[in-house]
Amino acid sequence: MGAAFWDARARRYATRTARTAEADPLLARVQSATGSETVVLDVGCGPGRFALALAPEVAQVVAVDPSPAMLTLLRRQARREGVDNVTTVTGRWQDVEIEPVDVTLCSYVLPLIEDAFGFLAKLDASCRHEAFVYLSAMSTDAVVDPFWRHFHDAPRKPGPTYLDALAVLAELGIDADVEVVELPVRTRFDGLGEAVRDYRDHLLLGDSPEVRKELRALLSSWLVPADGSLRPPLRSTPAAILHWRAHRRSLLRR
Ligand SMILES: C[S@@+](CC[C@H](N)C(=O)[O-])C[C@H]1O[C@@H](n2cnc3c(N)ncnc32)[C@H](O)[C@@H]1O
Numbered sequence: 001m002g003a004a005f006w007d008a009r010a011r012r013y014a015t016r017t018a019r020t021a022e023a024d025p026l027l028a029r030v031q032s033a034t035g036s037e038t039v040v041l042d043v044g045c046g047p048g049r050f051a052l053a054l055a056p057e058v059a060q061v062v063a064v065d066p067s068p069a070m071l072t073l074l075r076r077q078a079r080r081e082g083v084d085n086v087t088t089v090t091g092r093w094q095d096v097e098i099e100p101v102d103v104t105l106c107s108y109v110l111p112l113i114e115d116a117f118g119f120l121a122k123l124d125a126s127c128r129h130e131a132f133v134y135l136s137a138m139s140t141d142a143v144v145d146p147f148w149r150h151f152h153d154a155p156r157k158p159g160p161t162y163l164d165a166l167a168v169l170a171e172l173g174i175d176a177d178v179e180v181v182e183l184p185v186r187t188r189f190d191g192l193g194e195a196v197r198d199y200r201d202h203l204l205l206g207d208s209p210e211v212r213k214e215l216r217a218l219l220s221s222w223l224v225p226a227d228g229s230l231r232p233p234l235r236s237t238p239a240a241i242l243h244w245r246a247h248r249r250s251l252l253r254r
Contacts, residue, residue, distance in 0.1 A: 001112055006046075006067035009201075014047035014073045016186060021053035025181040026107060026134050026241055033103050033130040034058050041101040041126060043093045044109030048074030048086065055083045064089045064096055093119060100126050104246075107134040111160045116168045124174060127246040137162050137180050137238035144202055147218065151205055162240035169242065176244040182236040188229040195219050195230055 006013075021027045027050065034040060038058045042051040045063035047070050055061050055078070063086055065071050071088045078086050089096050093106075094115070104127040113119045123131060139158040141148075148156035162178065169176050189195040196215045205211050223230040 003066040003068065006065075007069035010047060010067060010069035010073055013070070014077075017047065017049045019049075020186065021049040024050075024183070025179075026050065026105070026132065026239075027053055029179070029241055029243065030054060030103065030105055030132055031057065033132075038103055039101040041098060041104045043104065043106040043123060044112075045074060045088075046070045046108075048077060050105060050107055051086050052077055052081060052083055055086050059085065061086045062089060062098060062101060063087065064091065064093055064098065066090065066092045093122065098126055100128050102129045103127065103131070105132040105134070107132075108136070110135050110165055116160070116165065117171060120165070120168055120174075121172055124172060124244075124246060129246055131244050131246055133165060133176075133242040135162050135165060135240060135242075137240040140237070143232070143234070143237075144199070147199065147203055147215075150218065151203055151211075151214075162242060165240075165242060169244070174244050176242040179241045179243070180238050181241060183239050184236050185232060185234045188226065188231050189223065190229055192216055192219060192223075192230070195223055 030040070030050070031054070034054065034057065036057065036059060039060045039062065040054055040058050041062045041064070043064050045051045045065050048063055051061045051063040051074065063071070063074060068090055071090055074086070075088060078084070089098065104123055106123060110116060110119065110133055123133070139161050141156045141159045145156045166176060166178065189198065196212055196219060199215055199219060200207065200211065222233065224233050
């Protein structure tokens with residue numbers, strides 16, 4: 001998934017995640033590791049829900065993302081909020097050069113990365129104090145698996161979860177703490193048409209009248225009404241906060 005993939009989805013992602021950081025358990029965990037002098041790095045920041053929520057209480061946030069559209073939305077929102085201590089860096093984490101910072105976070109990015117070992121090694125090396133990696137605690141592919149089987153006549157290959165991330169961290173000699181939290185499912189569709197477009201994208205289906213008709217029929221019995229819109233029939237999903245102290249590791253290495 002390159003930058004173009006995320007550019008095309010940036011606006012929708014920003015709308016879905018706007019103002020979700022304040023009630024998200026990750027924010028409180030990161031805030032407990034930061035103060036007014038702290039420099040924070042947000043790897044794969046997207047439109048900046050965590051970067052912008054953290055910025056007012058820290059010295060600086062360095063926000064890295066390969067998607068120019070995501071970073072444009074972040075900078076626009078920063079201007080609206082009068083936030084002037086977020087620096088954006090356009091590029092994949094694997095390719096950018098960033099000075100080590102105090103606290104690093106990386107939210108909902110790792111399962112997209114092929115070389116998780118190299119990615120996490122660089123994340124650890126870039127961090128002087130505490131690192132946080134946030135990701136779904138179950139493979140979200142499991143949720144769309146029945147739809148995938150219906151259209152592709154094959155099981156959906158499950159994506160990695162936090163257990164895989166922990167195994168890679170262990171290979172790196174990092175014994176991360178894990179906290180599994182429940183996050184409300186905020187996905188809402190204005191109507192079946194919007195839901196069909198969204199699931200077609202997830203399921204990598206071409207656009208044809210047959211596909212639209214079939215998805216419409218399946219989704220009309222899967223989605224449930226919610227305050228004038230439609231939502232998937234899941235109230236919450238589990239997510240994992242992985243955390244480790246980089247300075248302790250460097251002391252142990254001495
Ligand atoms: C699901 S969004 C998560 C955004 C944000 N961290 C959040 O939690 O709201 C995934 C983001 O990862 C970015 N991304 C994808 N590959 C990346 C890479 N190799 N290095 C850094 N960011 C990457 C995408 O551009 C996208 O903005």
